[in-house]
Amino acid sequence: MSDDIKKGLLGIVVDETEVSKVMPEINSLTYRGYAAQDLCEYCRFEEVAYLILNKDLPNTIQLRKFEKEEKNNRDLSKDLYSIIKKMPKKSHPMDVARTAVSIMGLEDKETTDSSEEANMRKAIRILAKTPTALAAFYRIRKGKNIIKPKKNLNIAENFFYMCFGKVPQKEIVKAFDVSLILYAEHSFNVSTFTARTITSSLSDIHGAITGAIASLKGPLHGGANEEVMHMMNKIKSPNNALKWINNALDKKEVVMGFGHRVYKSGDSRVPTMKHYMFKVAKLLNKDKYPKMYEILENEMLSKKNIHPNVDFPCGPTYYMMGIDIDFYTPIFVMSRITGWSAHIMEQHASNKLIRPLSKYKGEEVREVMLLNQR
Ligand code: ACO
Numbered sequence: 125m126s127d128d129i130k131k132g133l134l135g136i137v138v139d140e141t142e143v144s145k146v147m148p149e150i151n152s153l154t155y156r157g158y159a160a161q162d163l164c165e166y167c168r169f170e171e172v173a174y175l176i177l178n179k180d181l182p183n184t185i186q187l188r189k190f191e192k193e194e195k196n197n198r199d200l201s202k203d204l205y206s207i208i209k210k211m212p213k214k215s216h217p218m219d220v221a222r223t224a225v226s227i228m229g230l231e232d233k234e235t236t237d238s239s240e241e242a243n244m245r246k247a248i249r250i251l252a253k254t255p256t257a258l259a260a261f262y263r264i265r266k267g268k269n270i271i272k273p274k275k276n277l278n279i280a281e282n283f284f285y286m287c288f289g290k291v292p293q294k295e296i297v298k299a300f301d302v303s304l305i306l307y308a309e310h311s312f313n314v315s316t317f318t319a320r321t322i323t324s325s326l327s328d329i330h331g332a333i334t335g336a337i338a339s340l341k342g343p344l345h346g347g348a349n350e351e352v353m354h355m356m357n358k359i360k361s362p363n364n365a366l367k368w369i370n371n372a373l374d375k376k377e378v379v380m381g382f383g384h385r386v387y388k389s390g391d392s393r394v395p396t397m398k399h400y401m402f403k404v405a406k407l408l409n410k411d412k413y414p415k416m417y418e419i420l421e422n423e424m425l426s427k428k429n430i431h432p433n434v435d436f437p438c439g440p441t442y443y444m445m446g447i448d449i450d451f452y453t454p455i456f457v458m459s460r461i462t463g464w465s466a467h468i469m470e471q472h473a474s475n476k477l478i479r480p481l482s483k484y485k486g487e488e489v490r491e492v493m494l495l496n497q498r
Contacts, residue, residue, distance in 0.1 A: 129483055134385075138478070139320070143176060143466045144309045146386050153392040155309050156180065161396045169279055169304040170194070173462040176309050177247060177469075190248070191278075197252035198273035198282070200260070201231055205270065208257060213265040217258055217454045218341040222334055224257035225250060229330025238328055240469055246329050247465035254461060255279065258454050259286030280304060283458070287447070295407055296445055299400040300455075303438050306393040307456045309463030313385075315340040319464045323471040324478040336464045337457055343380065346460075349452040351380035352439030362415035369423045381436030382424050393434040401437040404444050413440040 130136050145154045153160045156175050163172050167181070174182040174190045182190060200208075204227055211220055228250060229235050234242040260270045263286075271286045280301040281291045291297065310316070319336040323329075340346035359368045372379055384391050398417070405414045417440065424430050442452050 126483065132385075133317075133480075138312065138317075139471075139476075141311060141467065141470060142179070143463065143470060144311050146311050146392070148387045148389065148392075151387070151390050151392045153310070160306060160393060164302045164305050164396050167305070169301050169308070169459070172305045172308055173251060173279075176462040176466045177244060193245075193248050194252045194279070195273075195275045197249045198256050198275075200253055200256050204228070204231065204253075204257065205260060208260050209264055211261065211264075215261075216341070217261055217451050218337060218347075218457070220261045221254060221258055221454050221457050222337040222341075225254060225330055225337060226334045228253055229328065229334070232330065235328055235330060238326065238472055240473065243329050243465070243469050243472065247461070247469075250330070250333060250465070251458075251461045255283045255458050256286060258451065258458065259283060262287045262448065262451060279458075283455075287451075292445070293407070296404060299404045299441055300445065302400050303397060303441060303455070304459040306397055306434055307438075307459040309460070309466065314342070314345045315460065316464055316467050320467050320471045321478045323468045324475055326472075326475065329465065329468050332468050333461060333464055336460070340457060340460065341453060346435075346453040346456045348380045348433070349435035349439045349442070349456065350449050352436055353443050353449045353452065355380055356413065356416055356440060356443075359416060362412055362419055365416050365419040366423060369420050370427070373423075373427055379420070379424060379430075381439060382428075382430045382432050384431070384433045387431065387433070390431040391433040394432055394437060397434055397437040397441070398432075401441040401444075404441055408444050410444050413444060416440075 125131065143156065145157075147153065155163060155172065156179055158175065158181070163175070167175075170191055171181060171187060173194075174187060178186075178190075204224065207227060208220065208224065211223070232246060232249065234246055256273050263270055271289055273282050274285055277285055277291065278301075280297050284291050284297065284300070312320075315336040318339040319332040322332040322335045343351050359365050369379065401417070402414050405411055417437070421432055421436075424432070438456075439449075439452060442455065443449065447455070
């Protein structure tokens with residue numbers, strides 16, 4: 125392949141952004157200038173969602189107004205509930221999320237208005253409704269009744285409530301909230317770039333987020349958090365971890381939850397998420413996951429010098445919380461809606477149609493022969 129082709133857009137800077145800054149050289153990530161790990165320590169996900177969408181942290185009054193709007197928009201239309209009820213029970217919840225957001229676009233009164241004000245209102249509606257749609261499917265496929273959202277709960281608490289009918293202890297909610305903060309935004313990754321590409325043709329926010337969800341589903345992107353847990357379940361016990369990982373490396377397999385296109389010496393989100401994963405394990409007396417974590421991490425580092433990415437601690441954290449594995453990437457969606465929406469608004473504000481070139485390597489010009497001559 126010739127040198128002028130940058131397959132996978134490797135190393136190509138395609139635009140500017142004010143939303144987040146990934147700094148692999150110092151292992152850091154900021155949202156609108158604030159370090160993600162500080163946001164995890166001092167803020168709730170709602171504050172971070174406001175920050176990402178509105179460019180600054182909210183004061184008390186701004187947060188109250190934002191949360192009120194989010195809470196008032198959580199419930200779904202009767203039609204959407206009934207469509208979700210009719211979806212095949214074996215559907216992957218990512219496909220449910222993708223279809224649900226697409227239907228929200230059919231129902232939204234402002235779908236064709238892509239002004240910044242309308243996009244902000246739509247972003248909050250998508251942020252508010254998507255967890256409800258997912259939780260409804262969580263219960264429907266188990267043959268359980270749907271639990272409607274509750275306005276006196278925050279986003280993290282309400283998701284647990286809608287899935288399980290109760291809110292777990294505050295340390296569990298905090299770990300989940302931290303995962304939402306860490307998943308909220310990460311510059312020009314595949315799904316965000318997909319959302320911006322769709323937006324660049326002046327398409328609407330529901331379409332862009334629908335496309336972004338499809339892109340996030342893949343195991344090389346968001347889907348890795350589910351694969352990590354399948355892998356840990358295959359390994360079963362820390363005693364098997366070393367043998368398993370060496371066998372995988374001998375067979376040149378890709379080990380899920382490791383490696384990153386941008387971070388080559390460690391994912392800035394990992395130390396925070398690892399800390400909360402270990403906290404949850406201690407609280408719930410499930411030390412086999414931290415043990416497995418350490419063995420796999422050490423072996424990947426010493427044999428391949430490849431660090432874990434944020435999906436590595438997220439997978440087992442959600443598993444210990446009792447969440448079905450195929451809901452891990454949809455949880456990522458619930459959070460990343462904020463980052464995608466901010467990028468969609470940024471793209472609209474300074475748009476240029478995204479249209480790269482390709483180098484043709486197919487047949488040279490040929491003459492068409494009539495059907496009876498071929
Ligand atoms: N396991 C084993 N080897 C790996 C891994 C891994 N997880 N990641 C990278 N490598 C190896 C590759 O085999 C390659 O080796 P080679 O040079 O001998 O061929 C080398 O490291 C470079 O890897 P690339 O795939 O070329 O790096 P790239 O930047 O294109 O890929 C990616 C990054 C796709 C994330 C890759 O590391 C991967 O597949 N990881 C597993 C999936 C995963 O965890 N994805 C989540 C990403 S984070 C997120 O989306 C939130």
